[in-house]
Amino acid sequence: MTTYILRRLIHAGLVILIVSLLVFLLMRLLPGDPILMYVTSGDLQAISKEQIEHLRNELGMDKPLLVQYFDWLWHAVQGDLGKSLLHRYNVLQEIGRRLPITLYLGLLSFVIGCIVGPFLGVVSAVRRGTWVDSLVTLLANLGITAPPFWLGAVLIFVFALQLGILPVYGYTSPWINLGRNLQQSLMPVLVLATFPTASSARQTRSSVIEVMRQDYIRTAWAKGLSERVIIVRHVLKNALMPVVTLQGMMLRNIIGGSVVVETVFGIPGMGKLVVDGMLSQDYPVVQGVILIVAVTVVLSNLLVDVLYGWLDPRIQYE
Amino acid sequence: MSESMQPITEEALPRINEFRRFVRVLCSRGVVSFGIIAITAIILAAVFAPIVAPYDPYAQSLDAVLQQPNSKHLLGTDSLGRDTLSRIIFGTRITLLIGVGTVLIAASLGTIIGLIAGYFGGWIFTVIMRFTDGIMAVPPLLLALVIAALLGTGIKGVMIAVSFALLPGYIRLICGQVLSVKENEYVMAARSVGVSKTGIMFRHILPNCFSPLIVQMTMMMGLAILIEASLSFLGLGIKPPSAAWGSMVYDGYKYLVMRPVLSLAPGLAIMLVVFAFNMIGDGLRDALDPRLRGTL
Numbered sequence: 164m165t166t167y168i169l170r171r172l173i174h175a176g177l178v179i180l181i182v183s184l185l186v187f188l189l190m191r192l193l194p195g196d197p198i199l200m201y202v203t204s205g206d207l208q209a210i211s212k213e214q215i216e217h218l219r220n221e222l223g224m225d226k227p228l229l230v231q232y233f234d235w236l237w238h239a240v241q242g243d244l245g246k247s248l249l250h251r252y253n254v255l256q257e258i259g260r261r262l263p264i265t266l267y268l269g270l271l272s273f274v275i276g277c278i279v280g281p282f283l284g285v286v287s288a289v290r291r292g293t294w295v296d297s298l299v300t301l302l303a304n305l306g307i308t309a310p311p312f313w314l315g316a317v318l319i320f321v322f323a324l325q326l327g328i329l330p331v332y333g334y335t336s337p338w339i340n341l342g343r344n345l346q347q348s349l350m351p352v353l354v355l356a357t358f359p360t361a362s363s364a365r366q367t368r369s370s371v372i373e374v375m376r377q378d379y380i381r382t383a384w385a386k387g388l389s390e391r392v393i394i395v396r397h398v399l400k401n402a403l404m405p406v407v408t409l410q411g412m413m414l415r416n417i418i419g420g421s422v423v424v425e426t427v428f429g430i431p432g433m434g435k436l437v438v439d440g441m442l443s444q445d446y447p448v449v450q451g452v453i454l455i456v457a458v459t460v461v462l463s464n465l466l467v468d469v470l471y472g473w474l475d476p477r478i479q480y481e
Numbered sequence: 482m483s484e485s486m487q488p489i490t491e492e493a494l495p496r497i498n499e500f501r502r503f504v505r506v507l508c509s510r511g512v513v514s515f516g517i518i519a520i521t522a523i524i525l526a527a528v529f530a531p532i533v534a535p536y537d538p539y540a541q542s543l544d545a546v547l548q549q550p551n552s553k554h555l556l557g558t559d560s561l562g563r564d565t566l567s568r569i570i571f572g573t574r575i576t577l578l579i580g581v582g583t584v585l586i587a588a589s590l591g592t593i594i595g596l597i598a599g600y601f602g603g604w605i606f607t608v609i610m611r612f613t614d615g616i617m618a619v620p621p622l623l624l625a626l627v628i629a630a631l632l633g634t635g636i637k638g639v640m641i642a643v644s645f646a647l648l649p650g651y652i653r654l655i656c657g658q659v660l661s662v663k664e665n666e667y668v669m670a671a672r673s674v675g676v677s678k679t680g681i682m683f684r685h686i687l688p689n690c691f692s693p694l695i696v697q698m699t700m701m702m703g704l705a706i707l708i709e710a711s712l713s714f715l716g717l718g719i720k721p722p723s724a725a726w727g728s729m730v731y732d733g734y735k736y737l738v739m740r741p742v743l744s745l746a747p748g749l750a751i752m753l754v755v756f757a758f759n760m761i762g763d764g765l766r767d768a769l770d771p772r773l774r775g776t777l
Contacts (some may be wrong), residue, residue, distance in 0.1 A: 178615050178618055182618050189627050189628065190627070193630060193631050304512070304759065308703065308707075308755040310710050310730070310748060310751050310752065310755075312710075312711060312730060313752070316730065316733075316734055317745065320737055324738050415620050418623075420622070422622055423714065426714075426715060437623065438715055438717075441717060444630070449627065453619055457615075457618040457619055460618045464618075
């Protein structure tokens, strides 16, 4: 087990290294000179060509790409992700300020997706062919198709503009005002949770139906066990495996979704940071955010794999 | 095998028209038929957009801005006086182009890379799969965002960006298929009679990967359309004045209080297309894989 986790950790490190190289190269291929971005955010008139070259040298942008990459990586490992070109803030500190907001909303949505989705899926599979099943299936299919930005607009229109019961946008820390935080988080979390809930409901439904066809379930019925015992003890245990696999990808999708949701609801999280960084070609910011996102995703996948072995004793770690 | 044995085995098996069975299973569920009808209608709308659309989607009329839905403009007009319905109808062109185009690009590239990784194995497999893992660690939307910014906004840039975001899914799928298919005896047989590696890959292995590939392609069309719409919404996709549904939702967003239809209508259009593609994908999965029939 320990060697397995160790091997997976090395693998995770390799993946993160590849992501960092990929993102670094992509950002450096962006059209436009980042140094001009740096300069124009200050005072372009007062600066001469020599000063620009001096600045380029100072920021290390005149070195070969690979050298720049290893410089950046070396600093990143030591916890220094550089400074924003536009606003000059420390990228890691800024991410540290915004990551908790994204994770707070993301994890709430994740938990909702993990509980409500499988629950609906089981109910729908057990009551297969009834109106409950049709309703859940329809909702699940709609849930995986609704564009998050549009769903956000619909919710804002109904609950904030028409009914006036929820604030349109903004974010308040739960430590400062919990009530306000919950009010403001309700719609974003609902939008973020829609896709995970819908897709795990679909996945659970199909795998529960698959398991219910197995011989051992027929045996359980024949033994005269109650429906509850059969579902909870025999069906669920076997049907939840593919759902757990799905959850690994889910966190990645929630973080991806937060890019859109934070823009719609004006939430100062990582998603908003990366979109703003992208629009202003502030590459240290974008690089930093993607690196942190990749680390989060890779580590959560690792967690899912370990969890998998715990859930399914048939899996042997070599 | 002697000639005389042929008719006996043929007769022993009941004759099944595979195509008819396929169509019957595909259309057995109402939602799948709905998906097929919806996509056919959307394709027709895209092809005949100039005839179907009541107005020119780019014609501004500044004396008729932000009109409510009325008999002249069924879905009203936007802030520049352009007819919303006509823009949605013309938007089908971009949507279908992105949906079908990106999936074709990603699927063909992904298939070739996946075939190579799965068939050759060894270090080639390791290198390709580690890169795939790397790309998969970044949410597809975020990845598409970076590439779209790199290539500049516009249809070409968005298509490449979305294709790249979809690519790892196909590499994984095909690679996994190849790993199981290549163990079959007919592959060994082909190898022993001296068929070339490319011959084996494309003529013997690839056709056996088709059914999951087709299902995945249909499902991914919905995802591709959603990514494009999100990019356009964030201002890093297809730029105005092009009639892209995502940017229409964004434009209408500013007038949500006054004219909600400007945002809601193009969003519903996106949902309809994605829903239709997903339903067809579900139907195809059922029709191509009898084991899964009726479970999804």
